[in-house]
Amino acid sequence: MTAIKHALQRDIFTPNDERLLSIVNVCKAGKKKKNCFLCATVTTERPVQVKVVKVKKSDKGDFYKRQIAWALRDLAVVDAKDAIKENPEFDLHFEKIYKWVASSTAEKNAFISCIWKLNQRYLRKKIDFVNVSSQLLEELPKVAEESVPSGENQSVTGGDEEVVDEYQELNAREEQDIEIMMEGCEYAISNAEAFAEKLSRELQVLDGANIQSIMASEKQVNILMKLLDEALKEVDQIELKLSSYEEMLQSVKEQMDQISESNHLIHLSNTNNVKLLSEIEFLVNHMDLAKGHIKALQEGDLASSRGIEACTNAADALLQCMNVALRPGHDMLLAVKQQQQRFSDLRELFARRLASHLNNVFVQQFTQALLQLYNRSYFLSVPGHDQSSTLAQHSVELTLPNHHPFHRDLLRYAKLMEWLKSTDYGKYEGLTKNYMDYLSRLYEREIKDFFEVAKIKMTGTTKESKKFGLHGSSGKLTGSTSSLNKLSVQSSGNRRSQSSSLLDMGNMSASDLDVADRTKFDKDHFGFLQIFEQVLSELEPLCLAEQDFISKFFKLQQHQSMPGTMTEAEDLDGGTLSRQHNCGTPLPVSSEKDMIRQMMIKIFRCIEPELNNLIALGDKIDSFNSLYMLVKMSHHVWTAQNVDPASFLSTTLGNVLVTVKRNFDKCISNQIRQMEEVKISKKSKVGILPFVAEFEEFAGLAESIFKNAERRGDLDKAYTKLIRGVFVNVEKVANESQKTPRDVVMMENFHHIFATLSRLKISCLEAEKKEAKQKYTDHLQSYVIYSLGQPLEKLNHFFEGVEARVAQGIREEEVSYQLAFNKQELRKVIKEYPGKEVKKGLDNLYKKVDKHLCEEENLLQVVWHSMQDEFIRQYKHFEGLIARCYPGSGVTMEFTIQDILDYCSSIAQSH
DSSP, X not given: OHHHHHHHIIIIIGGGTEEEEEEEEEEETTSOOXXXXXXXXXEXXXXXXXXXXXXXXXXXXXXXXXXXXXXXGGOXXXXXXXXXXXXXXXXXESSSEEEEEESOHHHHHHHHHHHHHHHHHHOSSOOEEESOOTTTSOOOOHHHHHHSOTTOOOBXXXXXXXXXXXXXXXXXXXXHHHHHHHHTOTTTTTOHHHHHHHHHHHHHHHHHHHHHHHHHTHHHHHHHHXXXXXXXXXXXXXXXXXXXXXHHHHHHHHHHHHHHHHHHHHHHHHHHHHHHHHHHHHHHHHHOOOHHHHHHHHHOOSSSHHHHHHHHHHHHHHHHHHTOOOOTTGGGOHHHHHHHHHHHHHHHHHHHHHHHHHHHHHHHHHHHHHHHHHHHHTGGGOTTSOHHHXXXXXXOOSOOOOOHHHHHHHHTTHHHHHHHHHHOHHHHHHHHHHHHHHHHHHHHHHHHHHHHHHHHHHHOSHHHHHTEEOOOTTOSOSSSOOOOOEEOOXXXXXXXXXXXXXXXXXXXXXXXXOHHHHTTSOHHHXXXXXXXXXXXXXXXXXXXXXXXXXXXXXXXXXXXXXXXXXXXXXXXXXXXXXOBOTTOOBOOOSXXXXXXXXXXXXXXXXXXXXXXXXXXXXXXXXXXXXXXXXXXXXXXXXXXXXXOTTSHHHHHHHHHHHHHHHHHHHHHHHHHHHHHHOOOOSSSOOOSOHHHHHHHHHHHHHHHHSTXXXXXXHHHHHHHHHHHHHHHHHHHHXXXXXXXXXXXXXXXXXXXXXXXXXXXXXXXXXXXXXXXXXXXXXXXXXXXXXXHOOTTHHHHHHHHHHXXXXXXXXXXXXXXXXXXXXXXXXXXXXHTOOHHHHHHHHHHHHHHXXXXXXXXXXXXXXXXXXXXXXXXXXXXXXXXXXXXXXXXXXXOOSSOHHHHHHHHHHHHHHO
């Protein structure tokens, strides 16, 4: 084993600057024995690295090679399997468990002991040794550890703890000194023993010289001792003098201590005075309100602009004094408490004055607005007069009163309202409630009068309006203006005549039409559209102006948005804008934006029902009005939502849009129901069905209204429902028709539908357009074949027999040899159809077709031309059979294709 160890040291570890300390011959447990060596090594360079290296012979067995190495710090557990009995097996736990079987227990124990010593010497982390005998785990001798310089290696052998082969490398200085000494002796290398004896002699000489030098210095030592004694005497004298000086200075020290204490008290007093002055200045600067501000708060004029400005500045100064951040202890000062109480009294006094004044302003503005409203509505309330003519006579315009002057006057108090909101929320909330109460009553009267004027203008005189039977939610106007009464629905003919005037309207509002376009409108219908647009145009700026004023005057931020709001029912049932504790402290609403919305709902609570009544009136005047209202209302909703999707205006118009959409859907459903209920006369021909013409009318009107509209998808869905209803009911009527053939009803109506869809170019009905064209073509062909029948009946039967013989396998040129189909029989049949008889039959056919077709669709010539083509096709078929089956017979028809063309042309011209 020693030879192997030296060989491994020489061949493997010395080239890598490593020293081999222990070796064990092992093989893997449970496998065929392939011997290898586990080696414990340390590096010769600092810092020292300790490794466990696995070495095995090469495949040829002529040299050893290094297979794998593990750092000792990665070793977690050493398991010797049995601490009592001899067992060559052991485990090393690195990144995984390696199981080994040593060649002998002694080698295993020596290797484990070496590992333990290396762990104790070089590693901070201690390895767990399991099932290892305590004799192997003994502490390293401290003497050996102290004798070895730090960082040097110590050779470890197996079985005991003796330290051998201590080695220390010479440094450069030592090597240089040895070289100089060896150069001084010629035989230093050739005769080492003589060189050693020489060095020993020189060492003895030096030792003797040292002893003589020590003995010679004894006299000098005695002299030094005498000097030390004298020095000690001098030190004693100095100590005596210092003690006397200390006694003299003791009294001075006491005096200086008294002076120092006095200076400290003076400094402390000055510091306190400075701090006190700072606190007083702070309180005076931050809690002193100017006399001018106090006078403004107590007696300031809240009616003039200068007085409002002075009160605003004083209120801001008071708020700053009240909100000053007091330092600890200030609130315990009597003067501070008195000043705070004075500020509270001033705040309460000014808050009462401000709230009382603003309430008076609200009442004054409300009274003034009511007087203006009374003067405006006087002409509407005169009994016994035609209100429509009265409106025209006195030029009562369809406009809402302008509240800008009122807003302008109130906005001067906006900063004071902000002050009141932050200082006394109870009074602020009371003002808010009073403002809503006054404004809701004022706007309710103004808006109801406004809608009453709109309804009167829309329906003409009061007598005419009564037949529409619409009771306004306003009840009575301010005065005795009558509401609109009961409805009788206009006939579909009236509606068609009115709605047809909208075909060229496009997507313009009624107010945008020029004089030339207005001539296309029925007077009443155009008036409704113009009034509806005017109503929306008046309501929108009114709501936006009021919402903007509320935001500025009550200092509410419109851009805030937080989830969770009070329901409209809570607000409209008299609930305040915020719930309160029993003590009156307000609980804020979820957001100021919600507060604006709640205020708007209460102020303008009559807008939505009035708009719904107006829409119901328009729908009862003409259900086609719902198309225009849907487009205009959608546009206004889209505009409002772009500004603020959650605003009162956006929400209200959105709710009204739902009503308009329902009316639109009801209009479509009514048209489909009318299609299903249509009845046709049994004595007259059908022609173009009424609901087909009405669909054309509706589509033309809708395309002009919905051009570039936001709600195009609703119209497309309505188109799909209507066209399906038209298709189904056209077929239903055609099946029930007795006077007119089914194919004629289908052909004419689907031709009309196809022409309508082609002209209007409705993209969502492209499939239906193709279907209509196909149905028209199919029924045209069917009608032509049915009406034409077999004009040459006997000849047709003859050739049917010929074709039957050919189908049975007889050659075409041999058919003439059949007794029933020879040339003589063919000539006999042909003579029965001279040109005169053919023309007579075609003339009767033309008269029959003329009776079936209606004039308004103008399909007679189209049908006649198709019959001519079908007759010529049959003629060519007969000629082809004659040429193939009777070649060279010289048999021909007694009329030609040109004769057929002349007959058809002559008949068409004669009628």
